[in-house]
Amino acid sequence: MTPKAAPDSLDRRPLHERIAADLREQIMSGDIEPGGDLPSTEQLKARFGASGATVQKALGLLKDEGLAVGRAGASVKVRAHRRQTMHPAKYSAPAAPGETYRWISEAANRGQAGKSKLLDVAEVAPPVDVCAALGLTEGEHALLRKQILFLDEEPCELVKSYYPLELARGTAMMHKKRIQGGTPALLAEAGYPPRRTIDRVSACIPTQEQYEVLELPTDLPILRTLRVVLSVEDRVIEVTEMAKAGHLYELQYEY
Known part of the structure:
Protein backbone atom coordinates (compact mmCIF):
# COMPACT_ATOMS: atom_id res chain seq x y z
CA MET A 1 0.00 0.00 0.00
CA THR A 2 1.31 3.43 -0.92
CA PRO A 3 1.66 5.64 2.15
CA LYS A 4 -0.23 8.90 2.09
CA ALA A 5 1.85 11.99 1.54
CA ALA A 6 2.95 14.00 4.53
CA PRO A 7 1.72 17.62 4.78
CA ASP A 8 5.20 18.86 3.85
CA SER A 9 5.51 16.50 0.88
CA LEU A 10 7.82 17.67 -1.90
CA ASP A 11 5.12 16.65 -4.39
CA ARG A 12 3.35 19.96 -4.96
CA ARG A 13 0.62 18.57 -7.20
CA PRO A 14 -2.99 18.77 -6.00
CA LEU A 15 -3.92 15.67 -4.01
CA HIS A 16 -6.35 14.38 -6.64
CA GLU A 17 -3.54 14.38 -9.24
CA ARG A 18 -1.27 12.46 -6.86
CA ILE A 19 -3.98 9.88 -6.20
CA ALA A 20 -4.58 9.48 -9.94
CA ALA A 21 -0.82 9.12 -10.54
CA ASP A 22 -0.47 6.27 -8.05
CA LEU A 23 -3.53 4.45 -9.39
CA ARG A 24 -2.40 5.00 -12.97
CA GLU A 25 0.89 3.28 -12.19
CA GLN A 26 -0.94 0.29 -10.72
CA ILE A 27 -3.06 0.06 -13.88
CA MET A 28 -0.10 0.40 -16.25
CA SER A 29 2.03 -2.15 -14.41
CA GLY A 30 -0.81 -4.68 -14.33
CA ASP A 31 -1.11 -4.68 -10.53
CA ILE A 32 -4.79 -4.00 -11.15
CA GLU A 33 -5.76 -6.11 -14.14
CA PRO A 34 -8.15 -5.08 -16.93
CA GLY A 35 -11.69 -5.60 -15.70
CA GLY A 36 -10.55 -5.46 -12.08
CA ASP A 37 -11.98 -3.09 -9.49
CA LEU A 38 -10.09 -0.03 -8.33
CA PRO A 39 -10.04 0.46 -4.55
CA SER A 40 -13.32 1.78 -3.19
CA THR A 41 -13.85 5.42 -2.33
CA GLU A 42 -13.63 4.60 1.38
CA GLN A 43 -10.37 2.71 0.87
CA LEU A 44 -8.87 5.57 -1.11
CA LYS A 45 -10.02 8.14 1.46
CA ALA A 46 -8.25 6.19 4.18
CA ARG A 47 -5.15 5.49 2.09
CA PHE A 48 -4.56 9.09 1.04
CA GLY A 49 -6.24 11.04 3.83
CA ALA A 50 -8.53 12.57 1.22
CA SER A 51 -12.14 13.68 1.07
CA GLY A 52 -14.72 11.85 -0.99
CA ALA A 53 -14.83 14.76 -3.46
CA THR A 54 -11.06 14.62 -3.96
CA VAL A 55 -11.17 10.88 -4.58
CA GLN A 56 -13.97 11.29 -7.13
CA LYS A 57 -11.95 14.00 -8.87
CA ALA A 58 -8.98 11.61 -9.12
CA LEU A 59 -11.16 8.83 -10.51
CA GLY A 60 -12.60 11.33 -12.99
CA LEU A 61 -9.10 11.92 -14.40
CA LEU A 62 -8.60 8.19 -14.98
CA LYS A 63 -11.99 7.94 -16.68
CA ASP A 64 -11.16 10.91 -18.92
CA GLU A 65 -7.90 9.19 -19.89
CA GLY A 66 -9.78 6.05 -20.88
CA LEU A 67 -8.12 3.93 -18.19
CA ALA A 68 -11.16 3.37 -15.96
CA VAL A 69 -14.92 3.17 -16.30
CA GLY A 70 -17.74 3.38 -13.79
CA ARG A 71 -20.26 5.72 -12.26
CA ALA A 72 -20.66 7.45 -8.93
CA GLY A 73 -21.90 5.06 -6.24
CA ALA A 74 -20.70 1.97 -8.11
CA SER A 75 -17.33 0.23 -8.39
CA VAL A 76 -14.87 1.72 -10.85
CA LYS A 77 -13.16 -0.83 -13.07
CA VAL A 78 -10.02 -0.81 -15.18
CA ARG A 79 -10.83 -0.70 -18.88
CA ALA A 80 -9.65 -3.60 -21.02
CA HIS A 81 -7.72 -1.21 -23.27
CA ARG A 82 -4.29 -0.69 -21.74
CA ARG A 83 -0.96 0.65 -22.94
CA GLN A 84 0.07 -0.89 -26.25
CA THR A 85 3.63 -1.95 -26.96
CA MET A 86 4.94 -0.65 -30.27
CA HIS A 87 7.98 -2.15 -32.06
CA PRO A 88 9.55 0.62 -34.19
CA ALA A 89 11.91 -1.77 -35.99
CA LYS A 90 8.94 -3.56 -37.55
CA TYR A 91 7.56 -0.53 -39.39
CA SER A 92 10.64 1.60 -40.04
CA ALA A 93 11.91 -0.44 -43.02
CA PRO A 94 10.68 0.57 -46.49
CA ALA A 95 7.83 -1.41 -47.99
CA ALA A 96 8.65 -3.70 -50.90
CA PRO A 97 7.49 -2.53 -54.35
CA GLY A 98 3.70 -2.68 -54.58
CA GLU A 99 3.25 -3.25 -50.85
CA THR A 100 1.29 -0.95 -48.56
CA TYR A 101 2.76 1.48 -46.05
CA ARG A 102 4.44 -0.43 -43.20
CA TRP A 103 2.36 1.28 -40.52
CA ILE A 104 -0.82 -0.11 -42.11
CA SER A 105 0.51 -3.61 -42.78
CA GLU A 106 1.97 -3.98 -39.28
CA ALA A 107 -1.30 -2.80 -37.73
CA ALA A 108 -3.10 -5.48 -39.74
CA ASN A 109 -0.66 -8.09 -38.40
CA ARG A 110 -1.77 -7.10 -34.89
CA GLY A 111 -5.44 -7.33 -35.83
CA GLN A 112 -5.91 -3.55 -35.96
CA ALA A 113 -6.95 -1.13 -38.67
CA GLY A 114 -4.20 1.35 -39.40
CA LYS A 115 -4.43 4.40 -41.61
CA SER A 116 -2.67 7.70 -42.21
CA LYS A 117 -3.89 11.21 -42.93
CA LEU A 118 -1.55 13.63 -44.66
CA LEU A 119 -1.92 17.08 -43.08
CA ASP A 120 0.67 19.19 -44.85
CA VAL A 121 3.58 19.22 -47.29
CA ALA A 122 5.72 22.36 -47.33
CA GLU A 123 9.23 23.78 -47.52
CA VAL A 124 9.99 25.02 -44.00
CA ALA A 125 12.81 26.07 -41.70
CA PRO A 126 12.98 23.06 -39.31
CA PRO A 127 13.48 23.21 -35.53
CA VAL A 128 17.06 23.58 -34.36
CA ASP A 129 17.55 19.91 -33.43
CA VAL A 130 16.24 18.80 -36.83
CA CYS A 131 18.51 21.33 -38.59
CA ALA A 132 21.50 19.96 -36.70
CA ALA A 133 20.65 16.37 -37.67
CA LEU A 134 20.19 17.34 -41.33
CA GLY A 135 23.40 19.36 -41.37
CA LEU A 136 21.53 22.60 -42.14
CA THR A 137 22.34 26.05 -40.86
CA GLU A 138 19.65 27.98 -39.02
CA GLY A 139 17.13 29.37 -41.49
CA GLU A 140 17.82 26.82 -44.24
CA HIS A 141 14.79 24.95 -45.49
CA ALA A 142 13.86 21.29 -45.74
CA LEU A 143 10.76 19.51 -46.98
CA LEU A 144 8.19 18.77 -44.27
CA ARG A 145 5.60 16.04 -44.66
CA LYS A 146 3.22 16.03 -41.68
CA GLN A 147 0.69 13.29 -41.02
CA ILE A 148 -1.44 11.64 -38.33
CA LEU A 149 -1.33 7.87 -37.91
CA PHE A 150 -4.46 6.13 -36.68
CA LEU A 151 -5.18 2.77 -35.06
CA ASP A 152 -8.80 1.61 -35.13
CA GLU A 153 -9.92 5.16 -36.01
CA GLU A 154 -8.19 6.68 -32.95
CA PRO A 155 -5.30 9.14 -33.48
CA CYS A 156 -2.13 7.39 -32.36
CA GLU A 157 0.82 9.44 -33.56
CA LEU A 158 1.63 12.89 -34.94
CA VAL A 159 4.50 12.54 -37.40
CA LYS A 160 6.62 15.35 -38.84
CA SER A 161 9.19 14.10 -41.35
CA TYR A 162 11.85 16.39 -42.79
CA TYR A 163 13.87 15.67 -45.97
CA PRO A 164 16.82 17.40 -47.64
CA LEU A 165 15.47 19.48 -50.53
CA GLU A 166 18.11 18.14 -52.93
CA LEU A 167 16.62 14.66 -52.46
CA ALA A 168 12.98 15.74 -52.49
CA ARG A 169 12.81 18.14 -55.44
CA GLY A 170 11.45 16.61 -58.61
CA THR A 171 9.87 13.67 -56.76
CA ALA A 172 6.36 12.79 -55.58
CA MET A 173 7.44 13.82 -52.07
CA MET A 174 6.91 17.48 -52.99
CA HIS A 175 3.17 17.01 -53.58
CA LYS A 176 0.42 16.77 -50.98
CA LYS A 177 -0.42 13.22 -51.93
CA ARG A 178 0.14 9.92 -50.24
CA ILE A 179 2.97 7.81 -51.66
CA GLN A 180 2.57 4.11 -52.36
CA GLY A 181 4.56 2.32 -49.66
CA GLY A 182 5.49 5.64 -48.02
CA THR A 183 8.50 7.92 -48.52
CA PRO A 184 11.02 5.26 -47.33
CA ALA A 185 10.02 3.12 -50.32
CA LEU A 186 10.41 6.08 -52.70
CA LEU A 187 13.84 6.94 -51.31
CA ALA A 188 14.95 3.31 -51.54
CA GLU A 189 13.89 3.20 -55.18
CA ALA A 190 15.89 6.38 -55.80
CA GLY A 191 19.05 4.73 -54.48
CA TYR A 192 18.86 5.89 -50.85
CA PRO A 193 17.77 2.85 -48.81
CA PRO A 194 17.86 3.20 -45.02
CA ARG A 195 21.03 1.66 -43.62
CA ARG A 196 21.06 2.94 -40.04
CA THR A 197 18.53 4.56 -37.73
CA ILE A 198 19.16 6.55 -34.56
CA ASP A 199 16.25 7.19 -32.18
CA ARG A 200 16.25 9.67 -29.32
CA VAL A 201 13.20 9.15 -27.11
CA SER A 202 12.10 11.60 -24.44
CA ALA A 203 9.01 12.38 -22.39
CA CYS A 204 7.55 15.86 -22.89
CA ILE A 205 4.50 17.87 -21.92
CA PRO A 206 2.38 18.07 -25.11
CA THR A 207 2.34 21.20 -27.22
CA GLN A 208 -1.03 22.69 -28.14
CA GLU A 209 -0.85 21.02 -31.55
CA GLN A 210 -0.03 17.61 -30.08
CA TYR A 211 -2.75 17.98 -27.45
CA GLU A 212 -5.41 18.76 -30.05
CA VAL A 213 -4.33 16.36 -32.82
CA LEU A 214 -3.88 13.39 -30.48
CA GLU A 215 -7.13 14.28 -28.65
CA LEU A 216 -5.42 14.05 -25.27
CA PRO A 217 -7.68 14.26 -22.21
CA THR A 218 -5.09 15.87 -19.90
CA GLU A 254 15.49 -5.33 -29.06
CA TYR A 255 19.27 -5.61 -29.21
Whole structure:
Protein backbone atom coordinates (compact mmCIF):
# COMPACT_ATOMS: atom_id res chain seq x y z
CA MET A 1 0.00 0.00 0.00
CA THR A 2 1.31 3.43 -0.92
CA PRO A 3 1.66 5.64 2.15
CA LYS A 4 -0.23 8.90 2.09
CA ALA A 5 1.85 11.99 1.54
CA ALA A 6 2.95 14.00 4.53
CA PRO A 7 1.72 17.62 4.78
CA ASP A 8 5.20 18.86 3.85
CA SER A 9 5.51 16.50 0.88
CA LEU A 10 7.82 17.67 -1.90
CA ASP A 11 5.12 16.65 -4.39
CA ARG A 12 3.35 19.96 -4.96
CA ARG A 13 0.62 18.57 -7.20
CA PRO A 14 -2.99 18.77 -6.00
CA LEU A 15 -3.92 15.67 -4.01
CA HIS A 16 -6.35 14.38 -6.64
CA GLU A 17 -3.54 14.38 -9.24
CA ARG A 18 -1.27 12.46 -6.86
CA ILE A 19 -3.98 9.88 -6.20
CA ALA A 20 -4.58 9.48 -9.94
CA ALA A 21 -0.82 9.12 -10.54
CA ASP A 22 -0.47 6.27 -8.05
CA LEU A 23 -3.53 4.45 -9.39
CA ARG A 24 -2.40 5.00 -12.97
CA GLU A 25 0.89 3.28 -12.19
CA GLN A 26 -0.94 0.29 -10.72
CA ILE A 27 -3.06 0.06 -13.88
CA MET A 28 -0.10 0.40 -16.25
CA SER A 29 2.03 -2.15 -14.41
CA GLY A 30 -0.81 -4.68 -14.33
CA ASP A 31 -1.11 -4.68 -10.53
CA ILE A 32 -4.79 -4.00 -11.15
CA GLU A 33 -5.76 -6.11 -14.14
CA PRO A 34 -8.15 -5.08 -16.93
CA GLY A 35 -11.69 -5.60 -15.70
CA GLY A 36 -10.55 -5.46 -12.08
CA ASP A 37 -11.98 -3.09 -9.49
CA LEU A 38 -10.09 -0.03 -8.33
CA PRO A 39 -10.04 0.46 -4.55
CA SER A 40 -13.32 1.78 -3.19
CA THR A 41 -13.85 5.42 -2.33
CA GLU A 42 -13.63 4.60 1.38
CA GLN A 43 -10.37 2.71 0.87
CA LEU A 44 -8.87 5.57 -1.11
CA LYS A 45 -10.02 8.14 1.46
CA ALA A 46 -8.25 6.19 4.18
CA ARG A 47 -5.15 5.49 2.09
CA PHE A 48 -4.56 9.09 1.04
CA GLY A 49 -6.24 11.04 3.83
CA ALA A 50 -8.53 12.57 1.22
CA SER A 51 -12.14 13.68 1.07
CA GLY A 52 -14.72 11.85 -0.99
CA ALA A 53 -14.83 14.76 -3.46
CA THR A 54 -11.06 14.62 -3.96
CA VAL A 55 -11.17 10.88 -4.58
CA GLN A 56 -13.97 11.29 -7.13
CA LYS A 57 -11.95 14.00 -8.87
CA ALA A 58 -8.98 11.61 -9.12
CA LEU A 59 -11.16 8.83 -10.51
CA GLY A 60 -12.60 11.33 -12.99
CA LEU A 61 -9.10 11.92 -14.40
CA LEU A 62 -8.60 8.19 -14.98
CA LYS A 63 -11.99 7.94 -16.68
CA ASP A 64 -11.16 10.91 -18.92
CA GLU A 65 -7.90 9.19 -19.89
CA GLY A 66 -9.78 6.05 -20.88
CA LEU A 67 -8.12 3.93 -18.19
CA ALA A 68 -11.16 3.37 -15.96
CA VAL A 69 -14.92 3.17 -16.30
CA GLY A 70 -17.74 3.38 -13.79
CA ARG A 71 -20.26 5.72 -12.26
CA ALA A 72 -20.66 7.45 -8.93
CA GLY A 73 -21.90 5.06 -6.24
CA ALA A 74 -20.70 1.97 -8.11
CA SER A 75 -17.33 0.23 -8.39
CA VAL A 76 -14.87 1.72 -10.85
CA LYS A 77 -13.16 -0.83 -13.07
CA VAL A 78 -10.02 -0.81 -15.18
CA ARG A 79 -10.83 -0.70 -18.88
CA ALA A 80 -9.65 -3.60 -21.02
CA HIS A 81 -7.72 -1.21 -23.27
CA ARG A 82 -4.29 -0.69 -21.74
CA ARG A 83 -0.96 0.65 -22.94
CA GLN A 84 0.07 -0.89 -26.25
CA THR A 85 3.63 -1.95 -26.96
CA MET A 86 4.94 -0.65 -30.27
CA HIS A 87 7.98 -2.15 -32.06
CA PRO A 88 9.55 0.62 -34.19
CA ALA A 89 11.91 -1.77 -35.99
CA LYS A 90 8.94 -3.56 -37.55
CA TYR A 91 7.56 -0.53 -39.39
CA SER A 92 10.64 1.60 -40.04
CA ALA A 93 11.91 -0.44 -43.02
CA PRO A 94 10.68 0.57 -46.49
CA ALA A 95 7.83 -1.41 -47.99
CA ALA A 96 8.65 -3.70 -50.90
CA PRO A 97 7.49 -2.53 -54.35
CA GLY A 98 3.70 -2.68 -54.58
CA GLU A 99 3.25 -3.25 -50.85
CA THR A 100 1.29 -0.95 -48.56
CA TYR A 101 2.76 1.48 -46.05
CA ARG A 102 4.44 -0.43 -43.20
CA TRP A 103 2.36 1.28 -40.52
CA ILE A 104 -0.82 -0.11 -42.11
CA SER A 105 0.51 -3.61 -42.78
CA GLU A 106 1.97 -3.98 -39.28
CA ALA A 107 -1.30 -2.80 -37.73
CA ALA A 108 -3.10 -5.48 -39.74
CA ASN A 109 -0.66 -8.09 -38.40
CA ARG A 110 -1.77 -7.10 -34.89
CA GLY A 111 -5.44 -7.33 -35.83
CA GLN A 112 -5.91 -3.55 -35.96
CA ALA A 113 -6.95 -1.13 -38.67
CA GLY A 114 -4.20 1.35 -39.40
CA LYS A 115 -4.43 4.40 -41.61
CA SER A 116 -2.67 7.70 -42.21
CA LYS A 117 -3.89 11.21 -42.93
CA LEU A 118 -1.55 13.63 -44.66
CA LEU A 119 -1.92 17.08 -43.08
CA ASP A 120 0.67 19.19 -44.85
CA VAL A 121 3.58 19.22 -47.29
CA ALA A 122 5.72 22.36 -47.33
CA GLU A 123 9.23 23.78 -47.52
CA VAL A 124 9.99 25.02 -44.00
CA ALA A 125 12.81 26.07 -41.70
CA PRO A 126 12.98 23.06 -39.31
CA PRO A 127 13.48 23.21 -35.53
CA VAL A 128 17.06 23.58 -34.36
CA ASP A 129 17.55 19.91 -33.43
CA VAL A 130 16.24 18.80 -36.83
CA CYS A 131 18.51 21.33 -38.59
CA ALA A 132 21.50 19.96 -36.70
CA ALA A 133 20.65 16.37 -37.67
CA LEU A 134 20.19 17.34 -41.33
CA GLY A 135 23.40 19.36 -41.37
CA LEU A 136 21.53 22.60 -42.14
CA THR A 137 22.34 26.05 -40.86
CA GLU A 138 19.65 27.98 -39.02
CA GLY A 139 17.13 29.37 -41.49
CA GLU A 140 17.82 26.82 -44.24
CA HIS A 141 14.79 24.95 -45.49
CA ALA A 142 13.86 21.29 -45.74
CA LEU A 143 10.76 19.51 -46.98
CA LEU A 144 8.19 18.77 -44.27
CA ARG A 145 5.60 16.04 -44.66
CA LYS A 146 3.22 16.03 -41.68
CA GLN A 147 0.69 13.29 -41.02
CA ILE A 148 -1.44 11.64 -38.33
CA LEU A 149 -1.33 7.87 -37.91
CA PHE A 150 -4.46 6.13 -36.68
CA LEU A 151 -5.18 2.77 -35.06
CA ASP A 152 -8.80 1.61 -35.13
CA GLU A 153 -9.92 5.16 -36.01
CA GLU A 154 -8.19 6.68 -32.95
CA PRO A 155 -5.30 9.14 -33.48
CA CYS A 156 -2.13 7.39 -32.36
CA GLU A 157 0.82 9.44 -33.56
CA LEU A 158 1.63 12.89 -34.94
CA VAL A 159 4.50 12.54 -37.40
CA LYS A 160 6.62 15.35 -38.84
CA SER A 161 9.19 14.10 -41.35
CA TYR A 162 11.85 16.39 -42.79
CA TYR A 163 13.87 15.67 -45.97
CA PRO A 164 16.82 17.40 -47.64
CA LEU A 165 15.47 19.48 -50.53
CA GLU A 166 18.11 18.14 -52.93
CA LEU A 167 16.62 14.66 -52.46
CA ALA A 168 12.98 15.74 -52.49
CA ARG A 169 12.81 18.14 -55.44
CA GLY A 170 11.45 16.61 -58.61
CA THR A 171 9.87 13.67 -56.76
CA ALA A 172 6.36 12.79 -55.58
CA MET A 173 7.44 13.82 -52.07
CA MET A 174 6.91 17.48 -52.99
CA HIS A 175 3.17 17.01 -53.58
CA LYS A 176 0.42 16.77 -50.98
CA LYS A 177 -0.42 13.22 -51.93
CA ARG A 178 0.14 9.92 -50.24
CA ILE A 179 2.97 7.81 -51.66
CA GLN A 180 2.57 4.11 -52.36
CA GLY A 181 4.56 2.32 -49.66
CA GLY A 182 5.49 5.64 -48.02
CA THR A 183 8.50 7.92 -48.52
CA PRO A 184 11.02 5.26 -47.33
CA ALA A 185 10.02 3.12 -50.32
CA LEU A 186 10.41 6.08 -52.70
CA LEU A 187 13.84 6.94 -51.31
CA ALA A 188 14.95 3.31 -51.54
CA GLU A 189 13.89 3.20 -55.18
CA ALA A 190 15.89 6.38 -55.80
CA GLY A 191 19.05 4.73 -54.48
CA TYR A 192 18.86 5.89 -50.85
CA PRO A 193 17.77 2.85 -48.81
CA PRO A 194 17.86 3.20 -45.02
CA ARG A 195 21.03 1.66 -43.62
CA ARG A 196 21.06 2.94 -40.04
CA THR A 197 18.53 4.56 -37.73
CA ILE A 198 19.16 6.55 -34.56
CA ASP A 199 16.25 7.19 -32.18
CA ARG A 200 16.25 9.67 -29.32
CA VAL A 201 13.20 9.15 -27.11
CA SER A 202 12.10 11.60 -24.44
CA ALA A 203 9.01 12.38 -22.39
CA CYS A 204 7.55 15.86 -22.89
CA ILE A 205 4.50 17.87 -21.92
CA PRO A 206 2.38 18.07 -25.11
CA THR A 207 2.34 21.20 -27.22
CA GLN A 208 -1.03 22.69 -28.14
CA GLU A 209 -0.85 21.02 -31.55
CA GLN A 210 -0.03 17.61 -30.08
CA TYR A 211 -2.75 17.98 -27.45
CA GLU A 212 -5.41 18.76 -30.05
CA VAL A 213 -4.33 16.36 -32.82
CA LEU A 214 -3.88 13.39 -30.48
CA GLU A 215 -7.13 14.28 -28.65
CA LEU A 216 -5.42 14.05 -25.27
CA PRO A 217 -7.68 14.26 -22.21
CA THR A 218 -5.09 15.87 -19.90
CA ASP A 219 -1.54 17.18 -20.08
CA LEU A 220 0.02 13.78 -19.39
CA PRO A 221 3.45 13.49 -21.03
CA ILE A 222 3.81 12.38 -24.61
CA LEU A 223 6.59 10.17 -25.93
CA ARG A 224 8.67 12.19 -28.39
CA THR A 225 10.96 10.28 -30.73
CA LEU A 226 13.49 12.14 -32.83
CA ARG A 227 14.54 9.68 -35.53
CA VAL A 228 17.53 10.18 -37.82
CA VAL A 229 17.67 7.85 -40.83
CA LEU A 230 20.98 7.40 -42.64
CA SER A 231 21.57 5.80 -46.02
CA VAL A 232 24.71 4.73 -47.88
CA GLU A 233 27.89 6.51 -46.75
CA ASP A 234 25.95 7.68 -43.67
CA ARG A 235 24.03 10.30 -45.63
CA VAL A 236 21.07 11.64 -43.64
CA ILE A 237 17.96 11.15 -45.76
CA GLU A 238 15.22 11.78 -43.19
CA VAL A 239 14.71 13.28 -39.74
CA THR A 240 11.35 12.61 -38.14
CA GLU A 241 9.69 13.86 -34.97
CA MET A 242 7.00 11.47 -33.67
CA ALA A 243 4.65 12.12 -30.76
CA LYS A 244 2.49 9.50 -29.01
CA ALA A 245 0.36 9.58 -25.86
CA GLY A 246 2.60 8.30 -23.08
CA HIS A 247 -0.24 6.73 -21.12
CA LEU A 248 -1.43 4.68 -24.10
CA TYR A 249 1.78 3.54 -25.81
CA GLU A 250 5.25 2.29 -24.98
CA LEU A 251 8.21 1.51 -27.26
CA GLN A 252 10.10 -1.77 -27.30
CA TYR A 253 13.60 -2.04 -28.76
CA GLU A 254 15.49 -5.33 -29.06
CA TYR A 255 19.27 -5.61 -29.21
